[in-house]
Amino acid sequence: MSPDNESGLEALYGIYRAELLRFLVARTGDASEAEDLLQELWLRARQQNTGPIGNGRAYLYRMAQNLVVDRLREKQRRMVRERRWTDQETDFAAAGVEPADRRRTTEEQMLAREEVATLVSAVTNLPAGARKAFELHKLQGLSHAEVAAELGISKSGVEKHMAVAMKYLRRALLD
Amino acid sequence: MTARLDIEDHLLDEALAWQQSLESDDADWDGYVQWLEADPRHREAFDSVALVNAVVEEHAPAVGDLLAAQPTVDIPRTSRPRRWVAGGAIAAALALVVAIPVLWQADPVTTYRSDPGKSRDFALANGTNVTLSPSSAMVVTGKDAAKIELASGEAYFDVRHDPARTLTVTVNGYQVTDIGTRFIVNAGGGGFHVGVSEGTVSVVAPQSGQAVQIGAGQQMFGDDGGATVAPITPDDVGSWRSGRLSYSDAPLPLVAADIARYSGKAVIVDPSLEKSHFSGILVIGDGTRLLTDLATVMAIRISPEKGGYRLSAARAH
Known part of the structure; x- marks a missing residue:
């Protein structure tokens, strides 16, 4: 890991900063959140000890995209927790009485279990083709091309199956 | 989920197409940004798709394992049995405030909740009665309720003696195993409390990993730092079922958590009192007097705080 590579990502950040900000504004719809995410991106780019990066620009976009999704996920978890616990119950996670980490761990384990149960149930109710494509792509990690070969269908056929699966799971998770 | 359910189908299709194409190495990020900028609804649709994708990726191993464990027989969709089954469905129907929908073949996972001000009785599949x-x-997992986790509050267990099986209750990392006995477990204050009125339970603390036997007339308090064992009057175990909260040398954060549950108001224990203990009996009533009663007995101070109250040491006179 040479210093060149480490400063590489940071240097790339300097080059693409403006367009990354534009991306984050478009992605979040919120200029100040975008700035905040950009700052976080910069910190991570600095810390990261990456090897040589083939396509640094795409790499930074992907990092930025991941930061946005992490925040979304965190926000969604928080909303579920709040809906669960603060409305009808007298637990007071926000007040900080209980050792927050451990308490949170228990809750998150419960949420995770519920999500898993929902997903398993939804997957078994998928149409056979969509289920197969979903299992091969998302659970076994095959690419779309590999799924297409495995199932003997076209790549666009795989995409259609995946769209059916993801929309169905979305509905199951949202309900 | 945060995203709205009512996103138009064609927007979801576009979002899914982008989600898929961005996975490739030569993804068209410029085109993607332009798509996002073209319509704010694109962002919403993408958020929704990205969130589903994140949930799926996070749980892929667990989901894969569960699906693999299922019988592979293809049941025609039309004759497929009921999709959702409330696990351990028994006379529990009344107690079942929230049943997590669970696939019929998989280990059922059921969450039992009780409302404020009301305790709930139910019977688990293995002959265990719980209040x-x-x-x-x-949270109860498995058709025979093999795994139980107390997520918050307190529960009283009355376990039928059956040498063929054991019951394990997890509370904030502590594991209580028993074969036939009566006991309570409490998760208040993020800690752990077990009190035994009959029989013996075995407790494994997360720090030590060692099993400790707790018999009738004994109790154990645990937290991050470790656990302590102390005597308790067997009749006092689960006395909340008859309207009293009985404590014998209980850590104040646990007492405060109980009072918060009964009063519906947050109770914050000031760091100055965190290590205090309380012995005594509080009458529950409608829950509103518990805190003042406690403060009077302990000669400590109550001050209002956002959403509840703070307990702190009385000022020196």
Whole structure:
């Protein structure tokens, strides 16, 4: 890991900063959140000890995209927790009485279990083709091309199956 | 989920197409940004798709394992049995405030909750009777209720003696195993409390990993730092079922958590009192007097705080 590579990502950040900000504004719809995410991106780019990066620009976009999704996920978890616990119950996670980490761990384990149960149930109710494509792509990690070969269908056929699966799971998770 | 359910189908299709194409190495990020900028609804649709994708990726191993464990027989969709089954469905129907929908073939996972001000009785599949104290929650896994986790509040267990099986209750990392006995477990204050009125339970603390036997007339308090064993009057175990909260040398954060559950108000224990203990009996009533009663007995101070109260040491006179 040479210093060149480490400063590489940071240097790339300097080059693409403006367009990354534009991306984050478009992605979040919120200029100040975008700035905040950009700052976080910069910190991570600095810390990261990456090897040589083939396509640094795409790499930074992907990092930025991941930061946005992490925040979304965190926000969604928080909303579920709040809906669960603060409305009808007298637990007071926000007040900080209980050792927050451990308490949170228990809750998150419960949420995770519920999500898993929902997903398993939804997957078994998928149409056979969509289920197969979903299992091969998302659970076994095959690419779309590999799924297409495995199932003997076209790549666009795989995409259609995946769209059916993801929309169905979305509905199951949202309900 | 945060995203709205009512996103138009064609927007979801576009979002899914982008989600898929961005996975490739030569993804068209410029085109993607332009798509996002073209319509704010694109962002919403993408958020929704990205969130589903994140949930799927996070749980892929667990989902894969569960699906693999299922019988592979293809049941025609039309004759497929009921999709959702409330696990351990018994006379529990009344107690079942929230049943997590669970696939019929997989290990059922059921969450039991009790409302504020009301305890709930229910029977688990293995002959165990449980009373959940008000504002408490418990997660039960498996058709024979093999795994139980007390997520919050307190529960009283009356376990039928059956040498063929054991019951394990997890509370904030502590594991209580028993074969036939009566006991309570409490998760208040993020800690752990077990009190035994009959028989013996075995407790494994997360720090030590060692099993400790707790017999009738004994109790154990645990937290991050470790656990302590102390005597308790067997009749006092689960006395909330008859309207009293009985404590014998209980850590104040646990007492405060109980009072918060019964009163519906947050109770914050000031760091100055965190290590205090309380012995005594509080009459529950409608829950509103518990805190003042406690403060009077302990000669400590109550001050209002956002959403509840703070307990702190009385000022020196």
